[in-house]
Amino acid sequence: MSSATTARSTQVTVELRVNGRTYPVRLDSTTTLLDALRDELHLTGTKKGCDQGACGACTVLRDGKRIVSCLALAAQCDGSEITTIEGLAEDGHPHPMQEAFVRHDALQCGYCTTGQVMSAVALLREGRTGSDDEIREFMSGNLCRCAAYPNIVAAIREVADS
Amino acid sequence: MTATLAKENVIGRPIDRIDGRRKVAGAAPYPSDFDLPGQVHAALVSSTIAAGRITRIDRSKAEAAPGVLRVLTYDNAPTLTDPPQNALGSTMRRPLRDDRILHYGQHIGIVVANTRAQAVAAARLVEIEYAEEEPVLDIDDPRAAVEDNPFGMASSRGDVPAALAAADVTVDGTYTIGAEANSPMGLFTTVASWQGGRLVVHDTTQAPSFLRVALAVMFEVPEENVRVLIPFLGGGFGAGLRLWSHTVLTTLAARVLDRPVKLVLSRPQMFHSVGHRAASRQRVQLGADRDGRLTAIDHDAIAANGLGDHLPSPIVAVTPSTYACDNVATHERRAHLNIPFTGFMRAPGAIEAHFALESALDELADQTGVDPVELRLRNYAEVHPVSGKPWSSKALRDCLEVGSERFGWPGRDPAPRSTHDGDQLVGQGMASATFEFYALPCTVRLVVDRRGNATVRTAGTDIGTGTYTITAQLTAELLGIDVDQVRVVIGDTDQPPAPQSGGSGLAGALGAAIQDAASELADQLARLDGHPGESFASLLDRHGLDELEVTGYSDLAGAATHADVAPAGAFAAAFAEVGVDEDLGLIRVRRLVSVIDGGRVFNAKTARSQAIGGAVMGIGMAMLEELAYDPNTGRVANGTFGDYLVPVNRDVPDLDITFVGEPDTFNPTGSKGLGEIGIVSIAPAIANAVYHATGRRIRDLPITLDKML
Ligand code: FES
Ligand code: FES
Numbered sequence: 001m002s003s004a005t006t007a008r009s010t011q012v013t014v015e016l017r018v019n020g021r022t023y024p025v026r027l028d029s030t031t032t033l034l035d036a037l038r039d040e041l042h043l044t045g046t047k048k049g050c051d052q053g054a055c056g057a058c059t060v061l062r063d064g065k066r067i068v069s070c071l072a073l074a075a076q077c078d079g080s081e082i083t084t085i086e087g088l089a090e091d092g093h094p095h096p097m098q099e100a101f102v103r104h105d106a107l108q109c110g111y112c113t114t115g116q117v118m119s120a121v122a123l124l125r126e127g128r129t130g131s132d133d134e135i136r137e138f139m140s141g142n143l144c145r146c147a148a149y150p151n152i153v154a155a156i157r158e159v160a161d162s
Numbered sequence: 163m164t165a166t167l168a169k170e171n172v173i174g175r176p177i178d179r180i181d182g183r184r185k186v187a188g189a190a191p192y193p194s195d196f197d198l199p200g201q202v203h204a205a206l207v208s209s210t211i212a213a214g215r216i217t218r219i220d221r222s223k224a225e226a227a228p229g230v231l232r233v234l235t236y237d238n239a240p241t242l243t244d245p246p247q248n249a250l251g252s253t254m255r256r257p258l259r260d261d262r263i264l265h266y267g268q269h270i271g272i273v274v275a276n277t278r279a280q281a282v283a284a285a286r287l288v289e290i291e292y293a294e295e296e297p298v299l300d301i302d303d304p305r306a307a308v309e310d311n312p313f314g315m316a317s318s319r320g321d322v323p324a325a326l327a328a329a330d331v332t333v334d335g336t337y338t339i340g341a342e343a344n345s346p347m348g349l350f351t352t353v354a355s356w357q358g359g360r361l362v363v364h365d366t367t368q369a370p371s372f373l374r375v376a377l378a379v380m381f382e383v384p385e386e387n388v389r390v391l392i393p394f395l396g397g398g399f400g401a402g403l404r405l406w407s408h409t410v411l412t413t414l415a416a417r418v419l420d421r422p423v424k425l426v427l428s429r430p431q432m433f434h435s436v437g438h439r440a441a442s443r444q445r446v447q448l449g450a451d452r453d454g455r456l457t458a459i460d461h462d463a464i465a466a467n468g469l470g471d472h473l474p475s476p477i478v479a480v481t482p483s484t485y486a487c488d489n490v491a492t493h494e495r496r497a498h499l500n501i502p503f504t505g506f507m508r509a510p511g512a513i514e515a516h517f518a519l520e521s522a523l524d525e526l527a528d529q530t531g532v533d534p535v536e537l538r539l540r541n542y543a544e545v546h547p548v549s550g551k552p553w554s555s556k557a558l559r560d561c562l563e564v565g566s567e568r569f570g571w572p573g574r575d576p577a578p579r580s581t582h583d584g585d586q587l588v589g590q591g592m593a594s595a596t597f598e599f600y601a602l603p604c605t606v607r608l609v610v611d612r613r614g615n616a617t618v619r620t621a622g623t624d625i626g627t628g629t630y631t632i633t634a635q636l637t638a639e640l641l642g643i644d645v646d647q648v649r650v651v652i653g654d655t656d657q658p659p660a661p662q663s664g665g666s667g668l669a670g671a672l673g674a675a676i677q678d679a680a681s682e683l684a685d686q687l688a689r690l691d692g693h694p695g696e697s698f699a700s701l702l703d704r705h706g707l708d709e710l711e712v713t714g715y716s717d718l719a720g721a722a723t724h725a726d727v728a729p730a731g732a733f734a735a736a737f738a739e740v741g742v743d744e745d746l747g748l749i750r751v752r753r754l755v756s757v758i759d760g761g762r763v764f765n766a767k768t769a770r771s772q773a774i775g776g777a778v779m780g781i782g783m784a785m786l787e788e789l790a791y792d793p794n795t796g797r798v799a800n801g802t803f804g805d806y807l808v809p810v811n812r813d814v815p816d817l818d819i820t821f822v823g824e825p826d827t828f829n830p831t832g833s834k835g836l837g838e839i840g841i842v843s844i845a846p847a848i849a850n851a852v853y854h855a856t857g858r859r860i861r862d863l864p865i866t867l868d869k870m871l
Pocket of ligand 1: 038047048049050051053054055056057058059069070071121
């Protein structure tokens with residue numbers, strides 16, 4: 001594999017801790033966390049919408065905080081606890097935010113949805129759900145071209161209030 | 163026997179979408195989530211100029227790069243057959259056809275390597291030299307080739323020049339709309355694999371049945387040897403309605419290498435590879451009497467088209483059907499430019515036409531002193547203005563009246579600049595919308611088994627509108643079973659052919675086909691001597707049958723040609739309130755009321771989502787979105803989400819959505835399609851509100867800050 005790389009890149013071994021499991025992976029040092037999750041770990045629930053940090057589709061939690069995984073290098077996440085959409089359910093039960101998204105039809109094509117849900121879960125922890133306006137403001141990094149926005153706000157509001 | 167939808171105990175109910183749980187779990191597979199054994203990865207080489215010829219290609223560095231398996235350019239690629247025409251108009255120019263460069267970002271090569279990173283790195287090593295020409299980028303450039311009436315949409319009734327000359331009041335306005343990028347969130351992807359002479363392709367398409375035919379023709383294989391799979395799309399808004407060159411190139415690379423090849427477009431590539439709403443300019447002339455009764459409409463439109471491309475975006479098609487007016491003329495032209503190929507974007511044509519017409523009507527209201535709502539009612543088309551036949555359904559009057567009441571329109575001071583809120587000027591505007599009936603033939607297969615479960619199969623796909631869910635609801639209702647007893651298998655061309663998800667035509671065509679299948683099933687059951695109220699399970703059991711299979715078919719457009727009613731599309735009215743800070747030139751939509759007559763609503767929850775999606779995309783069109791080309795090089799200048807702004811959560815105002823009307827009398831299921839109507843009247847309502855707030859008539863979308871200062 002080492003010969004099959006460009007001159008500038010180096011292979012590194014990383015221990016990724018994702019959804020409570022440890023995955024030792026060997027990858028190019030420039031590999032983003034997003035590509036590592038999707039291509040190496042086959043956790044394809046996290047989506048790529050821009051690869052430029054501008055859409056939020058790739059949002060995951062790193063040590064409980066939301067990040068856009070397309071702007072994080074996998075190698076830098078060694079030692080961090082990563083949570084993806086696949087790790088949100090507990091004992092086979094969907095997270096209340098996932099349930100609320102379905103109930104409120106906070107999705108259409110569904111492509112942005114996993115990023116929205118991860119962002120929403122982090123938002124609750126950040127305590128940014130004081131008003132609908134606050135939710136709108138702090139969910140504005142997650143684009144939804146289908147524009148499920150009002151229903152996303154309603155779903156988050158319901159979980160925040162319960 | 164005709165299966166009927168009389169009970170309405172399942173249809174219409176706001177049940178959760180049946181694919182929702184998979185989507186929120188990240189378990190719904192989009193094309194980019196598919197990986198096949200032995201798969202290799204492709205990256206595109208795109209032209210960096212907008213016009214000219216390739217004079218030299220050197221593939222050697224790329225070919226020698228790590229992991230590279232093949233580099234294909236026009237001079238070493240096998241020749242393909244030209245793609246066929248289809249119901250959506252002519253299709254694209256075949257990629258890698260020759261050395262000509264027609265637009266920036268044209269795909270001029272494909273590199274295949276073991277990994278995606280290797281392919282992307284090697285694509286940069288393909289050396290291309292060009293003989294560059296000065297690109298033609300503007301509709302008004304005298305060098306632009308202009309086609310007159312290329313799609314036969316010019317029309318005339320009455321004597322427009324005479325009526326305009328005799329009119330008490332006239333309005334004459336020119337309206338321009340910038341190019342818009344569909345920008346679905348899902349990156350368009352192709353995963354192509356040849357197994358012997360059979361092609362299986364996962365592709366981001368809204369038109370799987372069409373794609374199958376097109377690929378079969380281009381690669382000279384029988385249609386049944388092509389399987390297109392698209393269970394989940396990642397959005398399209400029309401971008402998935404054409405055959406695009408990346409799909410062809412990936413399929414070609416897979417055939418040449420005899421290995422599965424995967425290509426995922428980058429976001430910047432999305433801005434020049436999968437079409438856009440064409441930039442357009444329209445002139446609308448209205449003639450009316452003193453009371454605002456229309457005596458003449460003259461509507462002229464010119465839109466940009468790619469060079470070497472012929473795609474209708476039927477701007478003036480809807481105009482003759484909008485208002486009761488004896489004298490109506492339409493004219494349409496296309497200017498061929500060195501721009502990336504245009505495509506279809508939500509309500510193509512209709513939305514452009516309505517921006518111009520509904521803005522012009524607002525100007526007429528202003529001139530005559532007739533209230534804008536009353537003006538639309540005075541010119542209400544009680545029968546179809548072209549055929550003279552009664553509409554199969556039309557509740558536009560309800561849209562206007564209900565909208566007016568919900569918005570609190572009565573009592574509005576019509577004078578511009580009359581309303582303030584703090585240091586903001588407040589304006590209120592409205593617009594109505596007429597959408598044309600559209601349908602293509604659709605076939606479904608319906609199987610009922612001994613446990614009383616049903617499976618519905620068709621090739622059409624769900625782009626997020628809720629096709630899975632309404633298919634299950636319709637089937638459950640017609641068969642008298644529960645929604646969770648229905649399995650929906652769609653997005654697979656091994657299933658019976660279906661229309662594209664586009665033109666707001668799928669739900670109606672599919673629903674009618676399901677109803678036909680249910681009727682056929684009822685006939686079969688009658689032949690089996692079923693007792694009244696007997697379950698499928700017991701009946702099949704009695705006859706020792708495992709299952710019953712029937713086929714259903716609909717051809718609504720065919721039926722429309724000899725109908726004694728004029729089949730209607732959806733109608734809508736929108737009311738907008740804006741706040742304008744004149745010092746800063748900032749405009750904010752404060753609230754929007756949207757009232758829609760879409761005939762029978764199959765699912766109140768997913769229907770509302772469609773209306774919200776349309777309204778918000780309409781705000782984007784009115785306020786934010788414009789694809790910019792560098793005027794010298796033709797390069798897309800804002801091809802990222804950082805530069806091309808789409809509405810975010812914070813941009814959404816207070817939205818009030820209402821559905822009115824009755825089940826349509828022409829479509830057997832009563833539906834009229836909801837995917838597009840919700841966007842059509844938004845931009846003109848906002849532009850009219852901006853005029854009311856400021857006294858400034860902006861006839862150029864989007865209404866950005868610079869136009870307000
Ligand atoms: S894919 Fe990471 S922000 Fe868009
Ligand atoms: S649901 Fe389609 S982009 Fe959000």
